[in-house]
Amino acid sequence: MYQLFKRRGLFPDDYYRPYDEPQKAPASVDSAYDAWLASRVLPRGELLVPGAHRRFSLFNVKLAFIILRTSAFEFFSHILSLHPVRTTLMMALNIVRSIFPAFRGYSQALIIDELQALITSGNFTWSRLLHLVATELVRRLFESLLDSFAASNETMVMDSARFYVEYVQMEQRIRLDIPTLSDPVVRDLLQESDLFARSFSGSGFGLLSPLDFIHIISLVTELLSHTLLILSLTGGATHYGVLLLSIFSATLPLFVTWFGCPQAHSESLYTPREARAADRQEKMRNLAYNDAHRPEIELFGMGDWILKTWASARKVVLDSEQTQQMRDSSLISKLNFSDFLFALQNIPLVLLLQTSSASLGSLTLYRSSIQSVILTSRNLLATSRMVFQGIFFMSAFCAGKTIKPQLQPDEEDAVCYQTSPRGATITARGLSYTYPGCSEPALKDVSFTLQSGETLAIVGYNGSGKSTLAKILLRIMDHDLGDLFINGVDIRRYDPSDYHQHLTAVFQGFSKFNTTVRENVGVGRVEKLRSRTTIETAIQLAEADSVVNSLPYGLRTLLETPGFESMSYSGSGCAPSSRQHGLSGGEWQRLSIARAFMRANEPQTSSLDAHAQNQIFDTIDKISRSPNTGERIKSCVFITHRLSTARRADKVALMKNGTISEFGTHDELLQMNGAYAALYRASV
Numbered sequence: 001m002y003q004l005f006k007r008r009g010l011f012p013d014d015y016y017r018p019y020d021e022p023q024k025a026p027a028s029v030d031s032a033y034d035a036w037l038a039s040r041v042l043p044r045g046e047l048l049v050p051g052a053h054r055r056f057s058l059f060n061v062k063l064a065f066i067i068l069r070t071s072a073f074e075f076f077s078h079i080l081s082l083h084p085v086r087t088t089l090m091m092a093l094n095i096v097r098s099i100f101p102a103f104r105g106y107s108q109a110l111i112i113d114e115l116q117a118l119i120t121s122g123n124f125t126w127s128r129l130l131h132l133v134a135t136e137l138v139r140r141l142f143e144s145l146l147d148s149f150a151a152s153n154e155t156m157v158m159d160s161a162r163f164y165v166e167y168v169q170m171e172q173r174i175r176l177d178i179p180t181l182s183d184p185v186v187r188d189l190l191q192e193s194d195l196f197a198r199s200f201s202g203s204g205f206g207l208l209s210p211l212d213f214i215h216i217i218s219l220v221t222e223l224l225s226h227t228l229l230i231l232s233l234t235g236g237a238t239h240y241g242v243l244l245l246s247i248f249s250a251t252l253p254l255f256v257t258w259f260g261c262p263q264a265h266s267e268s269l270y271t272p273r274e275a276r277a278a279d280r281q282e283k284m285r286n287l288a289y290n291d292a293h294r295p296e297i298e299l300f301g302m303g304d305w306i307l308k309t310w311a312s313a314r315k316v317v318l319d320s321e322q323t324q325q326m327r328d329s330s331l332i333s334k335l336n337f338s339d340f341l342f343a344l345q346n347i348p349l350v351l352l353l354q355t356s357s358a359s360l361g362s363l364t365l366y367r368s369s370i371q372s373v374i375l376t377s378r379n380l381l382a383t384s385r386m387v388f389q390g391i392f393f394m395s396a397f398c399a400g401k402t403i404k405p406q407l408q409p410d411e412e413d414a415v416c417y418q419t420s421p422r423g424a425t426i427t428a429r430g431l432s433y434t435y436p437g438c439s440e441p442a443l444k445d446v447s448f449t450l451q452s453g454e455t456l457a458i459v460g461y462n463g464s465g466k467s468t469l470a471k472i473l474l475r476i477m478d479h480d481l482g483d484l485f486i487n488g489v490d491i492r493r494y495d496p497s498d499y500h501q502h503l504t505a506v507f508q509g510f511s512k513f514n515t516t517v518r519e520n521v522g523v524g525r526v527e528k529l530r531s532r533t534t535i536e537t538a539i540q541l542a543e544a545d546s547v548v549n550s551l552p553y554g555l556r557t558l559l560e561t562p563g564f565e566s567m568s569y570s571g572s573g574c575a576p577s578s579r580q581h582g583l584s585g586g587e588w589q590r591l592s593i594a595r596a597f598m599r600a601n602e603p604q605t606s607s608l609d610a611h612a613q614n615q616i617f618d619t620i621d622k623i624s625r626s627p628n629t630g631e632r633i634k635s636c637v638f639i640t641h642r643l644s645t646a647r648r649a650d651k652v653a654l655m656k657n658g659t660i661s662e663f664g665t666h667d668e669l670l671q672m673n674g675a676y677a678a679l680y681r682a683s684v
């Protein structure tokens with residue numbers, strides 16, 4: 001697999017390793033992807049699980065800078081370009097709003113001082129008091145108007161940013177092919193990229209969104225404005241010294257937590273064993289909660305096993321969380337600083353009282369400002385910490401955009417699929433394939449030739465590699481060794497989406513979508529989703545018309561699915577639940593065949609059918625011939641366990657232990673008197 005990735009140029013040479021082996025940080029880091037990968041490697045060669053918080057170390061700070069340099073600028077410029085005026089306004093308003101608290105404190109202090117002066121001089125009047133209160137109310141009104149305008153502006157900016165990242169996420173998932181998506185590195189990358197996208201809706205592991213970079217700026221401004229106020233109230237070196245001491249000691253515990261105990265979150269740092277346990281407990285929980293599994297859970301009495309497995313996995317996770325908590329609550333963070341701090345903060349207050357300029361207003365202002373400094377420092381540290389983590393998740397998001405699907409040919413190698421009048425010619429030479437993480441190949445040295453217009457039946461025992469070969473022929477997986485030529489051209493040179501235009505397939509494990517019959521069939525050829533005629537023809541070809549006609553709302557019937565695939569969501573305007581209807585396994589299969597037949601009328605289509613039966617073979621045979629001359633115009637490969645169906649194909653391939661052990665016409669194989677002949681005789 002590593003060789004394959006190297007060849008495809010998906011990952012740099014020196015640091016892709018299967019996850020079971022110790023990991024090594026990349027030798028040089030000069031892209032967001034490198035930095036993301038390097039930030040996950042722990043000193044012992046273990047990998048951080050996706051979503052884990054990065055330690056605040058010098059190395060990670062350097063990586064964060066590389067990410068900012070290589071991808072953050074591009075990302076933020078894109079966000080800015082979505083709403084340039086509103087985003088700029090949002091930044092400006094954030095800074096303006098950050099000065100408000102200090103200004104508020106100052107204004108209140110002025111009112112108190114003025115009242116104090118009025119009372120001591122004996123000039124107090126109620127009208128003067130009302131005037132002061134009214135002024136304060138007007139100031140507050142202005143503040144709240146600006147606040148609500150800023151909030152609505154921010155919502156618009158955030159919504160468009162959220163749409164953008166979610167769109168890119170969806171695009172990424174759809175663009176990548178099965179081999180790329182099944183790679184563990186890519187899976188982790190996409191998981192962290194998802195966390196980044198979710199942080200925009202405020203649900204990414206408690207992360208703030210990346211736009212909180214702006215909040216850092218406003219928090220710094222707020223901190224500065226309070227500090228300036230305090231400095232203006234206090235004077236002299238003694239005051240400054242004590243003041244600095246009190247602020248430092250107020251924020252010290254925060255720094256200790258930030259630098260010393262970076263794994264405050266329970267999910268932050270799992271060992272591979274703990275990560276596996278976390279995964280297992282989640283799977284068991286899903287089994288217990290999902291109604292789709294209920295019949296089998298009851299039938300096979302899986303309840304106890306689920307509970308036991310969940311309990312042992314849960315214990316491992318809880319133990320790990322406990323260890324982390326104990327690590328986090330180190331002695332220094334357990335020390336209760338609050339009383340001590342309170343005393344320290346009062347020292348400048350006492351000194352301030354000694355000065356002749358001390359007034360009630362200035363004392364109140366001092367007290368509230370010092371509290372604000374502490375609060376703002378806390379917010380600043382918490383926000384910075386989240387942003388620090390967010391930078392790494394952002395690198396996953398940006399790196400995800402650049403992953404090249406493994407099956408995509410290089411531009412200079414790509415060729416367009418050229419149709420041939422009688423269907424595709426398939427030539428396989430020494431094809432081998434090993435699933436990731438497996439030691440034994442699922443396909444070994446498979447060679448055969450299928451001429452255009454011929455039908456090939458693949459037969460063999462369970463697990464002999466039939467589906468694997470079909471997936472390679474369908475180009476949804478890539479072979480490791482050997483060559484596969486379609487119409488004389490290496491299959492690797494075709495763009496998969498171009499190649500797929502010219503074939504169709506029925507899968508054994510076909511998808512059951514929780515949507516209408518029409519959409520369940522129509523997705524076989526999305527551009528014809530609105531063409532009722534095409535859908536009805538496909539349904540007729542698949543002999544599924546009796547199924548559809550028996551449904552209360554025909555094509556508009558909303559199908560209930562036991563599985564997870566869902567194409568509808570609340571508010572989508574889907575049919576009401578009264579239009580829902582369940583189908584039997586066989587009826588679903590008919591619809592899946594109709595889905596495949598959506599492409600069957602294309603003259604050059606090669607049909608591939610998994611686990612076909614006699615009746616289906618008749619239909620496939622009918623549509624793979626020209627309606628005028630009756631000549632074959634499509635090649636067809638199908639997998640079957642029924643040898644009575646296999647004998648009707650032009651060629652039969654018997655698969656055994658991942659390879660084709662016998663190949664030829666039905667009669668040739670019978671004459672060979674080998675395994676096929678024995679199986680055939682046993683079946684009749």
Ligand SMILES: Nc1ncnc2c1ncn2[C@@H]1O[C@H](COP(=O)(O)OP(=O)(O)OP(=O)(O)O)[C@@H](O)[C@H]1O
Binds near residue numbers: 463464466
């Ligand atoms: N995703 C996978 N990961 C790892 N191994 C796999 C995977 N899918 C299949 N295999 C293994 O590859 C081998 C061939 O499987 P394949 O599904 O191609 O067999 P098959 O002949 O189609 O079987 P069946 O008739 O039961 O459908 C089997 O040993 C199987 O366990």
